[in-house]
Amino acid sequence: MTPFRNAAPAHTGLVAAPAALLRRDDARDFLLTERDFEQIRTLIHRRAGISLGSHKREMVYSRLARRLRTLQLTDFASYLALLEADDRSPEWEFFTNALTTNLTSFFREAHHFPLLAEHAKQVGRPYSVWCSAASTGEEPYSIAITLAEALGDRAGTVLATDIDTQVLAKARSGVYSAEQVARLSPERLKRFFLKGTGPRTGSVKVKPELAATIAFEPLNLLAPDWGIREQFDAIFCRNVMIYFDKPTQGRILERFVPLLKPHGLLFAGHSENFSYVTRAFQLRGQTVYELAPGALSAAGRGRP
DSSP states (O other), rough: SSSSSEEOOOSTTOOOOOOOOOOOOOSSSSSSOOOHHHHHHHHHHHOOOOOOOGGGHHHHHHHHHHHHHHHHHHHHHHHHHHHHOOOTOOOHHHHHHOOOOOOOTOOOSTTTHHHHHHHHHHOSSSSSEEOOOOOOOOHHHHHHHHHHHHHOTEEOOOOOOESSSHHHHHHHEEEEEETOOOOOOOOHHHHHHEEEEEGTTTEEEOOOHHHHHHHEEEOOTTOOOOOSSSEEEEEESSSSSSSSHHHHHHHHHHHGGGGEEEEEEEEETTTEEEEGGSEEEEOOOOOOOOOOOHHHHTTTTOOO
């Protein structure tokens, strides 16, 4: 018997699942020298395009110290030597995952979703979206819910990508605590989620019908070839560019151009302004962009 059944139409029957315990480094077990820290900043920028400020030193120590303990290393210098000894080492994935920030929630920056729904109704079905920073799945599932409500079930498709393979695994599972879905309406809970039973009591799971409209894939926005050969009606790239420097932002945005259909929309985060980065896009609404006239021809229809 499945540990999930149709979600109740109200929140009162849901109990929050225990939060995962995060280990805090109260004492310094490892020496993080200024040279080590600068090398870490260089490596994560080279690998993932992420620009870590000097104020991120405590975060870097806390997250990477766990890897040192797991690997039974005695200092950061040894860990960095391990990374640089093999460019294809599996440890690079752990390194990148550890330093990637994943802050998300269902229908975050809610003003985007009515606009997405209206645009989907204008364009019609099928409607395709690329969510380029899927994190633990709340954003792509919010997109899929919006498309299902606007166009009907299975009328839209979502490509959901992220550099962090651990959060993608969480996203694929489609399982969330009651706390994570607490702001969803009873109607949405009933239509799109199954309620956990037995060992899964206190959690919900995305229904298979909705999950089937989303493809989760690992992708590094700095990769020379994204392997994407389709065009989208909309691209979500929200709260990602703030971690990149301006030249990197510009290169990524230029690569979005041939992947958007002429009527396509680009959704940005609340603190991101692409108008000062590239002329390929023009502002259409609050942190929503469309292709500027001539952008597609200027891009030469090249594929990333």
